[in-house]
Amino acid sequence: MLRSLVRTAVALPQRTWAATAVARPLTTTTSRFMSSMSEHGANTEAASHEEANHYETLSGFQLKPTSPSYFTTQPVYNDLLVELDTLYRQHRPTSKLIKDAGSVRPNWFGREGMTAAVGVQSLKSSQYRLVVSKLNQLAALTPRSPRVEQLLARFTKSEDQMGQKAKPRFVDQYGRALATGRRKEASASVYVVEGEGQMLVNGLDAASYFNKAQDREALLKPFQATSLVGKFNVWARVQGGGTTGQAEAISLGIAKALLTHDPELKSTLRQAGCVTRDPRAVERKKPGQYKARKKFQWVKR
Known part of the structure; x- marks a missing residue:
């Protein structure tokens, strides 16, 4: 009995001090909270006033695009x-x-x-x-x-632009005839001069530049049509497209250059189809389809 009374007397001051210590921070926190709320209200009012002025002037806003x-x-x-x-x-x-x-x-x-x-x-x-x-x-x-x-x-x-005529072709002082040829996305500048039948494409021999036999045959087509194989040298610069387009572009340039050397070959080259440019191009792929014409497989059930 005595021990319990002593414990109660000792614990009473501690509890009173703890309650005081807890109550004091609560009072301080409440005051700080009220002051922070008042400051926040003042800042919010100032921000809303600035926002109202911002909307009135429309500065800083991006206008809606006229087109998607x-x-x-x-x-x-x-x-x-x-x-x-x-x-x-x-x-x-x-x-x-x-x-x-x-x-x-x-x-x-x-x-x-x-x-x-x-x-x-x-x-x-x-x-x-x-x-x-x-x-x-x-x-x-x-x-x-x-x-x-x-x-x-x-x-x-x-x-005025339609009245502009093509530049006349001529053989220069070195015996070279310059002509251009195009096919698909390929464009070629071709020099043709009398020689032993050598042919260079972008600095390389034509046989090593074109691996396909049909491309090499396209280069010789103008010479075979006019029976002039081995009588002219060819030096060509070509860019764009693939090997087939480049070969046919060079072939068209060779035919035009041969006409510069001998205009009487025009009928022969035209009959062989060497003078007219081939306007065909690859048809584009369509959205929702496998290729240009081919479509995906469709199964009803």
Whole structure:
């Protein structure tokens, strides 16, 4: 009994001190909380006032883009395609297609001129062909509205540009005839001079540069058609495309250079199909299809 009374007397001051120690921080924390709340209210009021002024002036806000193409890599090019498609859909129901559209088709700019007319830094060959195909669709409609005529005139060569004639070919003082040839994405500059039948392509022998036999045969086609095999040397610089396109581009350049040496060979080369450029190109792959024409397998059940 006595021991319990002693324990109670000893523990009472400790409990009183603990309660005082706990109550004191609570009072201090409450005061700090109230002061921080008042400061936060003042800062919030100032921030809301600044935000109201910010909304009034609209400074720091980005305006909504006028076209969804803004978020693409080439907005100007994509906007042009959308405009061409929109005009065609608008005028197709009220217009008729010209049967012989090739006879009235405008003379469009080349890729460099089309790049400047579109307003972009560069156009790929596939992009250029796509723009020209859509322009041909609009040009095949009749009658055409003033808006369509204005758009077509933007990409059409002027009379001065159409009046420019090709530069005359000639044999230089070294007996060389220079000509250019193109096929698909390949472009070749060819020098032809009388010699022993040697042929260099980009500094290499033609037999080592072209591994396929059909490519080597394409190089000899103009000489075989005119029975001039082994009588001329050829030096060619070619770039772009694959081996087949490069070989046929060089073949076209050789044929043009032979015409510079002897214009009377034109009929022979034309009958052999060596003078006319082959305009065919690989058809592009379509979205949702395996290739250009081939489609994915479809099973109903």
